[in-house]
Amino acid sequence: MLNFKIHTATCIGNSSNCIYPNEVLVSDRDSFIKAISFDHVCGSFNGSYRSKDNFIKSDCIPMDCDNDHSDDPDDWVTPFDVALAFPGVCFFASYSRNHMKDKAGKSARPRFHVYFPIEEIKDADEYADYKVQIQAKFPYFDDNALDAARFIYGTSNPEVELYEGDLTVTDYLGRRKFEDLPILGSQIQEGSRNSTLSHFAGIILKRYGKSEKAKKAFLEESEKCNPPLDREELSLIWKSAISFYENISKQKGYIPPDEYKKVSWEKPLPFTGEKMPDFPIEALPKALRNYAIAVGKSTQTPVDMAAVGVLATVSACMKNLYKVEGKADWHEPTNIYSVIIAEPSERKSAVISLVIKPVDEYIKKYNQIHKVEFEMSKVIKQRLENKKNSLLSQSKKKGEDKTASEFNDEIRSVVEELVNFTESKPLKVYVDDTTTEKLTESLAENNNAISIISSEGGIFDVISGTYSSKVNIDVFLKAYSGENISVDRIMRNSIYVENACLSILLSVQPVVIGELMRNKKFRHRGLTARFLYTTPQSFVGKRTLESECISKDVYREYKELIDNILMEEKTGNTQIIKLSEKAKELLKEYFDWVEQKLVGEFTMYSDWLGKLVGNTLRIAGILARSSVIKKDVGDALLEEDSPIVIDEEVFSNACKIGKYFLVHAVNAYGDMGVRSDFKAALMVLEKLKEKELVNITRREVMRLCRWVGSAEEAQSILDNLEDYGYIRLSEIDPAEKMRNGRPKNVVYSINPSVLSE
Known part of the structure; x- marks a missing residue:
């Protein structure tokens, strides 16, 4: 063949x-x-x-x-x-x-x-x-x-x-010139006798095997030939059909249709995918590493959640202050889009709350200290607005007299003062519940940088158009890359955001990611490719009431780093973080490795993989900034800090984290490890093992598993078990009354390996 x-x-x-x-x-x-x-x-x-x-x-x-x-x-x-x-x-x-x-x-x-x-x-x-x-x-x-x-x-x-x-x-x-098979009727006309009887012989052999019953049926069918075929011709047709049937039935692996129930069982496919790799916690700088481990122990959650959380939190605090130089004409910002994927009851909210705790404390303290300044700024702006309006109300009276030029000079002075006035507003590092339009406003009001941090995935509902048919995802695409955003609005001032910077940290359920991946608009426009995904293993069922609390020293070190970054102000151009010569060599090797993956086993994830090197550079920048406590921030008047450099060790650690995210992205782009409908099948499997059953029906599934709510749900579970080789159709009584084309109570045999596991 x-x-x-x-x-x-x-x-x-x-x-x-x-x-x-x-x-x-x-x-x-x-x-x-x-x-x-x-x-x-x-x-x-x-x-x-x-x-x-x-x-x-x-x-x-x-x-x-x-x-x-x-x-x-x-x-x-x-x-x-x-x-x-x-x-x-x-x-x-x-x-x-x-x-x-x-x-x-x-x-x-x-x-x-x-x-x-x-x-x-x-x-x-x-x-x-x-x-x-x-x-x-x-x-x-x-x-x-x-x-x-x-x-x-x-x-x-x-x-x-x-x-x-x-x-x-x-x-x-x-x-051959193909002809339609003749209809088997009362007569088989000359010209089609041999082909018709050959076809009939094959059908009858398939049905009855090599038996007298089959031969008798063949001879009865031959009596329909007009004119009749002689005995020798009939014998040749029958022998030819027998020979072909025997050759087919002797082939390796050939299984007659009526023998399927007797086929030996094969090992069933697992419902669960391969275990996802754990986050390389050793790759994080000391302050982040210790705090992520402490949060994991305190909440009894996998360290992946907190590790990704602290990375995203630092990214949010760095805003648009830094860029990482891959080469002279390639610079990556340090904002990242990250998603923690876990089922309900996995304590996602608790982890998010702890990783952003020092950010909330800093914001509260900062806004309390500067609240008078904020109010005075608002008053000054209002005074300028009032003065401008007062002058405009006089324009009709003074527009034609000799003082017109003096008036124009006066109003120009007020307008210039108003345009150049920067209102001081309360510090805002992140938002939770928002819309695309409000997000653009938040960027403009916060020096072109803001973050979305949420323990829910509601933002995906917003950008998919669940609440509005007029949704523009451009803000998410452009703010990831540091592009400019311009929005014209009817009856309101236009919005212009220069070098927009958005960071995202979400914790969502697998079903949310499933919907995200099925949204062709998100995939084709590159939104899904911008996210870093993690699907930590579940600790549910293994947790205890008592857990190790986060030590004050560990929290203090993490908070000191977060405060140090938040105290930085953008006084001019964005600071450039460069790579050492050794790190540049690693970058080249890493780039070549990713490039080969793009045309190899990960081709179908090329949209995500195409951004991996850039995301790894961003992570390297976050790691580098998290490794130092700067002295020239806030009100300190100390010596100037040396420029931050990504050395060989830092970039190597960033590569480890990048490869971790690659494996988890492949999982996210697939079926999310264990699909929700598979969990029901796994629960039924446990019940089959417990009862040591050898056969199962839909009715028995509903009797043994009271949480199965309907016959349709029970059948769906059986279908999944059958598809993955845990059960197979055993018998159907044709005399049973049919319901919607399916017998009322089909009997399935259970794979013996289920009971032996």
Whole structure:
């Protein structure tokens, strides 16, 4: 059989995915199973992005059969029928994820895919035309799946069959003029007798095997021939069908359709993904490291939460004071967008509250000390506004007399004073609940820098348009990169923000990230690629009432650093943090490493990976600033500090953190480790182990697990367990009354490995 290529995604059952970066060479049964275990396509596309316009080439034609043509089981076809319809043609077959399941209102029945290896085709129209010809020959194939960019869902524990042959399907189509199969009626006319009886012989052998019953049925069907075929001709047809049937049934891995229940069990796929790496806490400077560890112990949460939290907090405090120089014409700001992903009851709010505690204390103290200054500033501005308005009210009287020039000079003086006046306002480092328009105003009112820090993900609802159809996400895109923002407003003053700087720290539930990733607008415009994600392991169920409190010394050291950064004022140009020569060498190596990942195993995450080097530079800047307590800040009149430099050790630590975020980003872009619906399946599995059951029904799931609220929920759980190999369909009583196309109480066998684990 010809080898052929299948291109896979890194997900299963994701209809919104269009990226298929991983090429698998199919040369045998094992490589075929490996390929179809993930969502996949049978062609290569520009940028690995599936679409007809991006079609490059293919050496395999996939066809889909759901047996939707009839509800009579006797009319259903299997891959064996395909072999009979295309004698001598080689192909692989796999049973789809909905094989012998209800689907789209249709009862359970055989559903499968056929993969025909071919010589390479580089024209999408030619490729699609062959699919049309194949469907014309075997009309049971889905006529809605004939385009050149069709994808196929992956299947857990796929059941496959291999049909050897000397011909490709394109060879076969070229040698024969395909004709529709004759309808089996009262007579079989001359000219179609041999082909019709050959096809019937295959069907009857599939149904009854090599038996007298099968032969008797074949001979009865032959009596419909007009004129009759002689005994010798009938014998040749029957022997040919027997020979072909025996060859097929002897193939390695071949499983007759009626024997599926007897197939040996394979190891089920885990519902949980691989354990995410822990945050490299040793990479943080002492003050951040000690405090993150202390917060983790106090709240009994993984250190990842606090570690990401302190990084984001320092970033928020640094505002737009610094930039990191990658090279002479490349400078990165030090703001980062970060998200902590965890289920409810994981104490996300407690961690966020503790990491920003010194920021809140500083803001409160600062605003208390300067409250008179703020009020006086407001009064002075109001006085200037009143003076301007008073002069304008006199303009009609003085506009024409000899004092007009004096008046103009006077009002110009007031206007200039008002325009150049900078109102002192209370310090604001971050906001929680906001809108895109209000966020732009906050940037303008706070020296072009602000942060969003929240223990909820409500901001995603805002920017996705949940509360308004007129949402502009440009502020989030531009404020990440330090671009200028200009907003014209009707009936109000326009807003202009120069070199906008926004930092974000959120803690959200996995479902929120799932919705974020499914938002094509966010993905295509690069919003999701700007975030650094962390999915810490859960400590729920392992916590105790008593926990170690945060020591005063550890908190004091962290607070001193936060205060020191907040006391800095932007007196002129942004300060540039440079890399040492050794750090520059590391940057080059790191850049090359990321660049190879962009065209390798992480191609489908290229949007996020493309920003990793820049984000790592930002992290390096945060680490460098967190390593020093500056003396020339606030009201101190001490010696000037030396410039901050990112040395080899600091940049190496930043790289460790960057690689940590890469693994967690891949998890965030996927199914978030354990999906919420999988948790229900895991709970049912525990109940099956506890009861040591060998069979299960939907009704028993609802009886054993009282928290399952409906038959639909129970069936969804069973479907997940079946897809991942923990159970499989055991028996259906055809006499049972059907409900919505599904028997009332299907019986599933339980994988023996479930009880042995």
